[in-house]
Amino acid sequence: MDTQLKKVNRRKRISYLSSIVSIAMVLLMLGLFGLIYIQSSQLNTIIKENVLVNVYLADDINQAEIDANLAAIKKMSSVKETKFISKDVAAIELSKEMGQDIVEFAGYNPLPASIEVTLKAESVSSESMQNFKNVLLLMPKVAEVKYNEIIFGNVGTNLGSLSYILMALAAIFVVIAIVLINSNIRLNLYARRFSIKSMQLVGATHWFIIKPFVIRSFFNGLYGGILAVALLLMVLNILPTYFPQIQYLYNTQSFTVLFVILILAGVIVSMVSSWFSTNKYLKTKIEDLY
């Protein structure tokens, strides 16, 4: 007898375990995609925030005007960082690059003083860059504003397209995840459809029948989510061994949000699927169960 009971309990445990593993695998797939999305967004941000805008200043600009321009640029909401490069520093840097003293070669310092500006990623687009350039050109003693418009345009366009592709893929992956978790739960409940009907026929209310299935789904979703997060953490730990540069793209805050979303998705999708599937069998006529 004990052996039979053990067999039944073992079968139940295997069924719960396979359900948890299935949910975890689907969430892992979704999580991996989430990681790719986060990493590409992070890369996008880094690329955008590394695009330099050079603000060249007139030769007759004085220190007070430089300070005023610097302060005005720093105040702009789209600006991330500024760096003033004097005529002398510019000459030294160019001389280093050329391997020859540019002042000695030209007989004078031909390079203007400039302010290097980097922008916040969210402010970077072809249109906003043009507006930014126009605003800078209106400042006193600003001779020229330069940035690589071609590269900039390509970065904007490519990253924009990539982001749309990733969003479309994200939507598809979310749908796939929901369908797979839902099918898994429906399959489990299909196996118990006669039990559900029996419960109904002995006078159990709908809620009394549904409750244990929904509670079980809550835990299956929770454990599945936790397992998926654990596997993702493993992936995140292993990746830098093979791709050391990737850890510069790691963003703990985004990862935490992703992990919470995955666990919540596991729990919510499981519970909702369980609710609907149980309800479906409660509404099905006996003869339609066969």
Added chain:
Amino acid sequence: MNKSTVIQLNNASIFQQNTLVLSSVNLEIFESEFIYLIGQTGSGKSTLLKTLYAELSLTQGDGRVADFNLHQLKANQIPYLRRKIGIVFQDFQLLTDRSVYENLYFVLQATDWKNKAEMDSRINEVLEMVGLDTKSFKMPFELSGGEQQRLVIARALLNKPAVILADEPTGNLDPETSNGIMELLHQIAKNGTAVLMATHDYRLINKYPGRIIRCEKGTISEMAMLEEKLMGN
């Protein structure tokens, strides 16, 4: 002493989805009665039983089962109707992943019993009635067909129902086991619970006499004597 009515149908039409199966159905069943529901396969026996336990709606005519008005029954009242009737199937429909005791305990939990001692006492009582008092720890698949059907009957008796609706309860059982089930059902009827049993087995009807209702030609009719019918055949 007048016996109270547990089932009453007046000019009822019985539908299976949109198909009319039985019409002009008039039926009155009293407590302690044992009634056979006979008829060919597809004649509407099971459909009539399903209507009585509200698996199918009664949309035309009047019907009362254990003081519940079938015609005006709301979905949320159905569980409470089913607590007043016991349903017994040919294919048992037990919870196969729970022991005998757990099958019965589940029903009591589901029907708002709270006191564990009272629940245990009632479970022991019904198991004793059906002769399964030593098997409460067994799993359903460890029981014979007859024992499983006894367990189903025990389950049906838990809430002291006004009527037991049995759909071919001996259909899967050998003659000897069937006799045991019939004796049990008749004993239940004698104790006050009406039993309405759908069957094809005239041998059982002959051996354990009772009132006979026949489903035929889209309606039901009462048969006075089975012997007459058998002789006529």
